[in-house]
Amino acid sequence: MSAATPRGMSPRMRLVLFALAVLAVLPGVVHVAGHMPQFGAHPLPYGDAINAAAPPERHVTNMTSAVNFDYRGFDTLGEEFMLLCAVTGVTVLLRGGRGEGTAGRPGRTGHRPVLPRTDAVVLTARAGAGVLLLFGFYVALHAMTTPGGGFQGGVILASGMLLVFLGDGYAAWRRVVRSEAMDACEGLGATLFALCGFAGVLLGLPFGQNILPLGTIGDLFAGGLMLVENAGVTMAVGGGFLVVFIEFLEETRVVPGADER
Amino acid sequence: MTPLLALLFLLVAATGTGVALSRNPKRQVLAMSANGMALALLFMALQAPDVAFAEIAVGTAAIPLLFLAVLASIRMDHGPHGTPKE
Numbered sequence: 001m002s003a004a005t006p007r008g009m010s011p012r013m014r015l016v017l018f019a020l021a022v023l024a025v026l027p028g029v030v031h032v033a034g035h036m037p038q039f040g041a042h043p044l045p046y047g048d049a050i051n052a053a054a055p056p057e058r059h060v061t062n063m064t065s066a067v068n069f070d071y072r073g074f075d076t077l078g079e080e081f082m083l084l085c086a087v088t089g090v091t092v093l094l095r096g097g098r099g100e101g102t103a104g105r106p107g108r109t110g111h112r113p114v115l116p117r118t119d120a121v122v123l124t125a126r127a128g129a130g131v132l133l134l135f136g137f138y139v140a141l142h143a144m145t146t147p148g149g150g151f152q153g154g155v156i157l158a159s160g161m162l163l164v165f166l167g168d169g170y171a172a173w174r175r176v177v178r179s180e181a182m183d184a185c186e187g188l189g190a191t192l193f194a195l196c197g198f199a200g201v202l203l204g205l206p207f208g209q210n211i212l213p214l215g216t217i218g219d220l221f222a223g224g225l226m227l228v229e230n231a232g233v234t235m236a237v238g239g240g241f242l243v244v245f246i247e248f249l250e251e252t253r254v255v256p257g258a259d260e261r
Numbered sequence: 262m263t264p265l266l267a268l269l270f271l272l273v274a275a276t277g278t279g280v281a282l283s284r285n286p287k288r289q290v291l292a293m294s295a296n297g298m299a300l301a302l303l304f305m306a307l308q309a310p311d312v313a314f315a316e317i318a319v320g321t322a323a324i325p326l327l328f329l330a331v332l333a334s335i336r337m338d339h340g341p342h343g344t345p346k347e
Binding site: 039040064107108139147148149151152155156158159162241244245248249251252254 | 334
């Protein structure tokens with residue numbers, strides 16, 4: 001990278017640089033690899049502590065939910081609003097010049113025809129959508145008892161709705177997934193989570209204090225306030241992903257009059 | 262490490278290499294989707310089903326879809342202001 005070669009370097013020079021970098025980094029890599037814990041071992045005490053504390057204290061059997069919605073609920077509030085900001089940013093960037101009309105028709109690449117879907121695709125997508133939606137509700141609803149929860153459930157619900165687009169096409173997709181409703185779902189979900197957290201603060205307790213009765217351990221509706229927070233996360237994640245899907249798929253449409261701003 | 266885990270690690274490495282080696286963007290998206298599926302199977306085998314759910318939904322469905330939408334939008338005939346023309 002001397003002054004004689006201002007525009008990039010030759011492949012030979014790159015290889016030399018690569019070899020030097022490998023020589024510099026290799027001892028560190030070997031050292032770290034030699035001192036890693038055994039595969040499958042978990043030397044940190046946090047997991048064991050949660051496994052011991054959460055069932056008697058919070059009456060739930062899914063420790064991930066106990067950590068996300070209760071022990072570390074304040075972090076999740078931050079994550080919730082990161083998601084909200086990201087979705088809002090995507091929407092502002094993409095929806096801006098296009099508006100909210102649904103009258104667009106499929107865009108074309110060159111002279112390639114837009115083929116209709118075959119019956120097999122429609123049938124598979126319809127059947128799959130039902131199963132996926134049911135599974136998404138199941139995962140979201142069982143957040144306190146089995147692995148999964150609001151985030152996973154919300155994402156599965158969103159991808160289930162996406163099958164409407166795959167099977168029945170754009171018009172049906174926009175009829176079923178209303179943009180306004182999904183915007184509201186996303187925002188209200190995040191609001192619900194924040195309200196749950198601040199409910200304790202209003203009563204003079206710490207943020208996110210579990211103020212509802214905890215219920216019986218192993219029961220579907222155990223966990224108290226975590227259930228409401230989980231519902232909020234499900235709404236925010238499902239709505240947020242669908243808003244992003246809508247905005248990205250709109251990019252492949254020809255919108256009449258989109259240039260007249 | 263069980264044979265199943267070893268197999269899944271190899272699968273993840275193979276599909277990941279596939280992503281790095283595909284030159285056509287559309288194929289690369291599908292390769293990434295396959296890599297996400299291999300990762301989800303690995304997470305499942307490592308007894309982390311919640312992470313596997315998220316990986317299946319996000320890594321093999323949502324992100325490939327967004328990439329495909331972007332690729333389609335790029336290939337469309339665009340007018341002077343970036344909006345698709347008639």
